[in-house]
Amino acid sequence: MEQKKFLLPESEIPTAWYNIQAEMPNKPLPILNPATKKPLKSSDLYPIFNQACSDQELDREHAWIEIPEEVREQYRMYRVTPLVRAFGLEKALGTPAHIYFKNESVSPAGSHKLNSALAQAYFCKKEGVTNITTETGAGQWGGALSLAAKMYGLECAVYMVKISFEQKPYRRSIMQTFGANVTPSPSMSTRAGKDILTVDPNYGGSLGCAISEAIELATTTPNCKYTLGSVLNHVCLHQTVIGLEAEKQMQLAGEEPDMVIACFGGGSNFSGIAYPFLRHQFKKGAKKMRFIAAEPSACPKLTRGKFEYDFGDEAGYTPLLPMYTLGHDFKPANIHAGGLRYHGAGVLMSQLMKDGYMEAVDIDQLESFQAGTLFARSEGIIPAPESCHAIAATVREALKCKVAGEKKTILFNLSGHGFVDMGAYDQYINGDLQNYHISDADLEKSIKEADALNVGIKL
Ligand SMILES: *Cc1c(COP(=O)(O)O)cnc(C)c1O
Secondary structure: OOOEEEOOOHHHOOOEEEOHHHOOOOOOOOOEOOOOOOEOOHHHHOOOOOHHHHHHHOOOOOOEEEOOHHHHHHHOOOOOOOEEEOHHHHHHHOOOOEEEEEEHHHOOOOEOOHHHHHHHHHHHHHOOOOEEEEEEOOOHHHHHHHHHHHHOOOEEEEEEEHHHHHHOHHHHHHHHHOOOEEEEEOOOOOHHHHHHHHHOOOOOOOHHHHHHHHHHHHHHOOOEEEOOOOOOHHHHHHHOHHHHHHHHHHHHHOOOOOEEEEEOOOOHHHHHHHHHHHHHHHOOOOOOOEEEEEEEOOOOHHHHOEEEEEEOOOOOOOOEEEEEEOOOOOOOOOOOOHHHOOOEOOHHHHHHHHOOOOEEEEEOHHHHHHHHHHHHHHHOOOEOHHHHHHHHHHHHHHHHHHHHOOOOEEEEEEOEEOHHHHHHHHHHHOOOOOOOOOOHHHHHHHHHHHHHHOOOOOO
8 A cells, every 4th residue: 555654743733723713814703602692701600620720721822832841642543643644545536736634534443533631631630620511422532531531540421412322332332441430411410411311211312411410510519520522612622632633743744725624523533634834824925825624414504504693502502692593402313424414613713704714515425435445445544434525625636636626635634443334334334324415494593593593782
């Protein structure tokens, strides 16, 4: 297999995360308290999140935030991750384009999510927190957090959506192997869970419901904090280690990307690879680079959503976030890329999208698996169903280069591997997978719910 890796020693692990909020020409709109519609302060977040992450969330001053040595120590488990020139894929496509990918699948959790899990667990530990909690749908965030908690000696409680708990037993065992306590949600362990089960004892659960249970546990248990694996500014901040390393590795390769591509769920792996390159676009005279988010057609918030204030969760417990959204009660089809089934795009990405710094494409489920399978056969790595979307967008661009006879340089992020998703590949190989089309009328219905929250708010 023809491949070329660009490796850096551990000493090149970045020493600071890049905080794009400090340098964006148009700052994002404030996050609002839903009751008063007044902007939130970071201290309003302290009861739920650790203080360091709450402060990072609203920090618009410091472009660089030091990575604690204790976090860099843990990053050494798997960082610096390889940057790879995908000769095999180029050849399979017959494209003159140069394709590179940053391989985040080498993390022991199998995805980029560990980059933020380790940071969040560390800050909790430092502030005297003993227990952390979260929700998980497909189980990737839960797995990463379980390992991070173990690294810093914290107890970890994960509420896993009940249907996933039953359908994805290996994700549950990964979390349990790392020592976490996994509860199917809804559960009888919280008020929120009991209320739901009283009405419907057979309810299969939802992310919104699992979030409510995790937040309730965090706010009612001493020394317990809640954590989130995507969407929020501090999570995107922690992920910038991906792009900061990639920037140096592209220099080793002697090339500069024309395009940077990543799949898009809440936006954390996209931010991670894109922001360190995107920051140069804020300067006059910078060479134009394209930044492409690949989202599933079944959950098209960037390509078909509306920019307005909405809740971050289905149940409406979070503050109001200014973002591209499909409406907080939008119910995406049950595609295999579970990590991309989120109704909104993070606040920073939404503002950058609105200001024209990034673009988005939507990808059907079958096209994503077709691209993922081609990648597996030409590069020897089976990608996560989420990552298949980034690969599909890359294939589209590489084929455009072929038609035009253009030698462009494409960099994409391989956010994770698909070893725990082989059921999905089975279905693809057997021809049992389908595409999902959402009608404009259906989208309008769920977006209208969000419209109602925006009465009296100026965008
Ligand atoms: C969670 C996940 C995603 C989507 O989340 P983002 O915050 O948008 O990055 C993508 N790929 C993998 C492998 C994931 O686990």
